[in-house]
Amino acid sequence: MQPLLDIQNLSIDFTTENEKISAVENLSLQIKRGEIVALVGESGSGKSVTALSLLQLLPTPPAIYAGGKILFSDSGVSHLDLISLVNKKRTSTSNSKIASINNPEIKEISDLRGSQIAMIFQEPMTSLNPVMKCGKQIAEALVRHKRISRAEAKKETLKWFEKVDIPDPEKTFHKYPHQISGGQKQRVMIAMAMCCQPALLICDEPTTALDVTVQKKILLLIKQLQQEQNMGVLLITHDLGIVAEIADRVAIMFKGVILEQNSTIEIFRHPQHPYTKALIACRPALHAKGERLPVVDDFLQPGQNPAVAATSSPPMIPHLNEVLVKVENLSVRFPVKRNLLGKATHYFTAVDNTSFEIYRGETLGLVGESGCGKTTLGRALLRLIEPSGGDILFQGSSITQTPESNLQHFRKEVQLVFQDPFSSLNPRLTIGEALAEPMRLFSDETKTQRRSSISKLLEQVQLSPKFASRYPHEFSGGQRQRIVIARALALNPTFLVCDESVSALDVSVQAQILNLLNNLKSELGLTMLFISHDLSVIRYMSDRLMVMKAGKIVERGDSEEIYRNPKHDYTKQLLSAIPKIKL
Known part of the structure; x- marks a missing residue:
């Protein structure tokens, strides 16, 4: 049986004014009907470039197809070479100032997108049209490809909303993307991609930065719909737990090259390439607290022994008799309805009567789903959000009673590491x-002293002092996260709040950042509140752990104990949703 998709020796280059960069090099990959193939690698490895090339969404130029074929075969189409369509498109558009949709070559590509090959993009907020209602965006695809009326398209859209488990489909149909949650936006993207029942579905990091519970629902949904419609799926991800749960075969990609590919079971049981071994080994769930996480360089550098590189260092012992931060009955409420005079009549309670202590030198973990109040609590501790009630004591002094104008010393002592370093x-x-x-x-x-301090800061986070003259867009995601950490350390703070600071990073880059934070904690004696939705990361980083649900702390205690023996049903639910490698 011929494969649904057959990529043969694909090479893609990008041209700049000064050089030509190879993004994909001699890539060969096959996907059959009813099969899920995972393409795994770090950011910048060429995964998304490969995916975009299948739908011919790469801008040409600067992208250049340097060789190979992308053969697609389904619904009576025999060995359609998608690259040849790109060449036809380029020729047809170069001969006219405006490309017409009636041009047969361009129409052929347009007819293929969405109907036979569809894609779920990584970031649904930027992929959905912000000025078009959610339902209309799906109906538009149905009208275009199924040639049905708008009334029929609306009925079909509502059916798909029910199928992807969107609450109250009729209301969601008339909502704009910003009015629904991240998980719901991802479900809208899934409905849009699958409503025309494509033969091939491309999922580009479909669950990055989603809560583990939402992530599990999305993955189960994709798997269920894939089996119902016997689709071929190309799953692009850096999360090996996800791969182990739903993929049939795995291809490991590094710097534009596929290093190895095999069945999922064989890849995890008998990895052949050092890079594959590195990706599997550097997950926090495999390591004890205080143990240095192995990184990719440990496996790729000649003569390096990963077992030696991952030796344990004694964790910093918190001063359990010295409270640095004390929170007493803290509440944060936001007005959701106002009367004609502008007075609030209804409130949403984000943090509900919460009390806890953070001891000097400890890392306190805070875990929960999106919307549970984690970020609001972290920002309230820093007085970036004004509490509605209760008190926050820092080094024994109340900061909720201190006027904003007198908080300069406090601002110097506490810092925040944001979730998205680029923004x-x-x-x-x-x-x-x-x-x-x-x-x-x-x-x-x-000025001279500041330059010297900046060089020391960059070296402290393992970056070259020469980087000081560069702009943020010139760095990778992991490097930007190091820069944000360096900025947080610029004033030698006592207390650091890390808000989902590794949630969207590749597992190998995540390992580097977690190692860095542990090193800085030991060197500088930092106290941290570490906020995350990933319980395996929280367990690795934290001394104690709090589990938050709907603004309340539902469980607290030693992080290892909670991870191994959770008491509350919600904690058990979070743990059961973590993708696990059981092969």
Whole structure:
């Protein structure tokens, strides 16, 4: 039986003014009907470039197809070479200023997208049209490809909303993307991709940064629909737990090259390439607290012994008799309805009468689903959100009673590491200028002293001091996260709040950042509140753990004990949703 998709020796280059960069090199991969093939690798390995090439969504130029074929065979179409369509498109558009949809070559590509090959993109918020209602976006695809009326398309859309388990389909049909949650947006994307029943579905990191419970529902949904419609699926991810749960075969990609491919069972039981071994080994769930996580370089550098590289270092012992932060009956409420005079009549309670302590030198983990109040609680501790009730004591002094104008010392002592390092860095400032900004505000250092401090900070987070003259867009995601950590450390804080600071990173980059935070904690004596929805990361990083649901702390205690023997049903639910490698 011929494969649904047959990629043969595909090579893709990107051209710049000064050089030509190879993004994909001699890639060969096959996908059959009813099969899920996972393409696994770090950011920048060429996974998404490969996926976009299947739908011919790469801009040509700067992208250049340097060789190979992409053969697609389904519904009576025999060995259609998608690259040849790109070449026809380029020829037809170069001969006219405006490309017409009536052009047969362009129409052939357009007819294929959505109907026979569909894609679930990584970030649904940027993939959905923000000025078009959710239901209309799916109905538009149905009208275009199934040639049905708008009334029929609406009925079909509502059926798909029910199928992907979207609550209240009729209301969601008339909502805009910003009015629904991240998990619901991802479900809308799934409905849009699958409503025309394509033969091949491309899933590009479909669950990145989603809660484990939402992630599990999305994965089960994709698997169920794939089996119902006997689709072929290309799953692009860096999460090996997801791969182990739903993939039939796995291809490991690194710097544009597929290093090895095999059945999922064989890849996990008998990995052949050192890079594959590295990806499997650097997951926090496999390592004890305080143990250095192995990274990719440990496996790829000649003569390096990963077992030696991953030796344990004694964890910092918290001062359990010295409370640094004390929270008493803290509540945070947001108005959701106001009367004609502007007075709030209804409130949403994000943090509900919460009390706890954080001891000097400890890392307290805070885990829960999106919307449970984790980020609100973290920001309330820093007075970035005003509490509605209760008290916060820092080093024995109340900060809720302190006027904003008198919080300068507190601002110097506490810092926040944001979830998204790119949006938290000013794109117009160089890295050196971003690091110097808090120093200018809070210290009396001269310009020369600041330059020296910036160099030390960059070295502290394992970056070259030469990077100070570069801008944020010139760095990878892992490097940007290091820069954000360096900025948080610029004023030598006592207390650090890490808000989902590794949630969207590749597992290998995540290992580097977690190692860095552990090293800094030991070197600088930092106290941390570590917020995450990933219980395996929280278990690895934290001394104690709090589980939050709907604004309340439902379970607390030693992180290892809760991870091994959870008491509350909600904690058990979170743990059961973590993708596990059982092969």
